[in-house]
Amino acid sequence: MPEQGTGSPPHRKAAIRRCAESVFAQKGFDRASIRDVAKAVEMSLAGLYYYYKSKEAILFDIQRKAFETLLDLHAEALAGVRDPEEKLRVVISGHVTYFADNLDEMKVLSRESETLTGEFTEPIGELKRRYVRLVKGIVTELGNDKGVRVSPNAALILFGMMNWMYTWYDPARSGSAQTIADHIFAIFTRGVLRQT
Amino acid sequence: MPEQGTGSPPHRKAAIRRCAESVFAQKGFDRASIRDVAKAVEMSLAGLYYYYKSKEAILFDIQRKAFETLLDLHAEALAGVRDPEEKLRVVISGHVTYFADNLDEMKVLSRESETLTGEFTEPIGELKRRYVRLVKGIVTELGNDKGVRVSPNAALILFGMMNWMYTWYDPARSGSAQTIADHIFAIFTRGVLRQT
Amino acid sequence: MPEQGTGSPPHRKAAIRRCAESVFAQKGFDRASIRDVAKAVEMSLAGLYYYYKSKEAILFDIQRKAFETLLDLHAEALAGVRDPEEKLRVVISGHVTYFADNLDEMKVLSRESETLTGEFTEPIGELKRRYVRLVKGIVTELGNDKGVRVSPNAALILFGMMNWMYTWYDPARSGSAQTIADHIFAIFTRGVLRQT
Amino acid sequence: MPEQGTGSPPHRKAAIRRCAESVFAQKGFDRASIRDVAKAVEMSLAGLYYYYKSKEAILFDIQRKAFETLLDLHAEALAGVRDPEEKLRVVISGHVTYFADNLDEMKVLSRESETLTGEFTEPIGELKRRYVRLVKGIVTELGNDKGVRVSPNAALILFGMMNWMYTWYDPARSGSAQTIADHIFAIFTRGVLRQT
């Protein structure tokens, strides 16, 4: 899946990141070699190192970009939304459709969530915590709104419903991402909010 | 995490498997070297190969044993149970508590679900399909019982709630496994069965 | 036997080949390790793999180059020769003196004639068949010229006389290669052509 | 090619030797593992070491037995023979037919002629020298008889004709061993003895 481009500098790094997403998604970060990535980008091995200082730096960039995009996307979609239920719908919908539209990113994000080490751990950890805090906050708010005390595990269980998709989601057979998002939203809200 | 034991032959293979679970859980299958496993078992590198013909064969054994144990465990727990709702409760409870009691196995099973290749792929694939079929069957049965048409994605979403646990479950902080199982059961049944 | 040279890229692969000839000749292909070759070339282990994709690929290259050189050498030497007896003299002489001048190649070619596997087998097999065909053709032609029916084994026996040299030929003690070539030519022609 | 036997001790060692001949002939001494031999004998790996102290010891035994058998065989066949020409015929015939009847031994003897090391080198070297001396002696005697000065290389060239057979002899296609022996005898005697 080599990337064509104008060749202008700023695009090359993104091209590498996109190719690497695909390669890491297919083989897994550890099994994929930097040579595989170079082949996919149609660039020399050494050439990659002009743009990224290490293999892990590429993974870092993939994860950072994914989290930042998701956070931006939610920030925009949530602007002006007041109703906590609506907020949750918006966030689930954004998460699920983004994942469905960016399958490789989704795989890499979900599967390699504990792969980064050293200097790379913390910045991604921070993004991840911000992301979880956002969702947990909405869930709590929604509980308060409905007069239900919600377990701190609830949001994590919700993430499970969404993130596990990387193991089974198939655009050709699983239905539309929006349908799945609605489904997950329905299960979660009914399940968490209604008392038996 | 060396294994203590009588050293009698039949135990050695199981000891290797258990140590490997721990090593693979901590470092990931690909990053873990066979040397790491050997060190954990306190056995020589070559000694391992007397029991397992390859690194992948160990992973295979871990996965096979885990699926077989889960299937056996469910078969036993389901014996005599007629009510579909009760069946689901039993299965979720079995799955979640088994995972919580066997954190390493859970991690390896969830994280390395697509790692096996070649001759090892199919037997595990077959076990996995049997397992999914079991849960899907119960979910469908439950839907019929309640007069609700359940999406084929529902069971996969349920697996997400349970399997994603490997990323967040901490025995010291997440509450008892049984509580989590009840929680997931509640979310799922209420969410899936109640019409809005 | 490290290679001296300008170090310019095109020479490196040939340098590796020559060192490997020497190493394989001394220890035998199987007993020689790629480390031995690397040491002989004064290059790192991994460096070799930049030029050759496997140990067998080096052996392949040695054998290919030897057969191609011999075939070229014969083609040139036979140009313009009509007399079958003269042709045979030329070929025997070329084969024996080439072997004597390239003792390592000779050893590797004779000793490792059945060592190559997989993708490497066929191309060398083809060269070998061409070579045998050339000699068999000349022997048959010579027989026809003298009105003698020559057994198909004759050429193989001739190859035996020449190729077995690798077990006994010692430049310091066996006499000149040309003398040996004359000797073999004499034995073969007299022996095969004269009726008792 | 497992060996059946009465199980009585003296036979086991011979059985191992025969199986090893077959294994070494097929894969070459270096590529064949002691495990391959054990499998062929249908004996445990460790069991072999009761009979042979090392892999090389088996090769040694194969070579020793082959040379001793050949020497015995020649001694018997030469008893009472006076005519040098007849002596040579007898020796060539014995060598070639023995090789044809014991293809595996022939391969191992010819191919692994320089494989033995250490304590094993000398005893086999001594047998080899005795064998070469025998043939060289007959050739010289024959030359004297016919009034021809024979080069010391002649016998080595003769060995080449015979020993190279291991690369081409096929019982199904190469004709009878006796015919080949006659052929080699004819080529050698005519070629070496007749003056042009």
Added chain:
DNA sequence: AATGAATGAGTATTCATTCAT
């Protein structure tokens, strides 16, 4: 901005051999 060439450290695996039983 990009690359050919090179390498040190590491990988899974195999091997001949041993030894307690």
Added chain:
DNA sequence: GATGAATGAATACTCATTCAT
């Protein structure tokens, strides 16, 4: 006589990375 279990040393090969150009 024979074996199951075990091991130290080696093997071919791969990898992320660097550097002179």
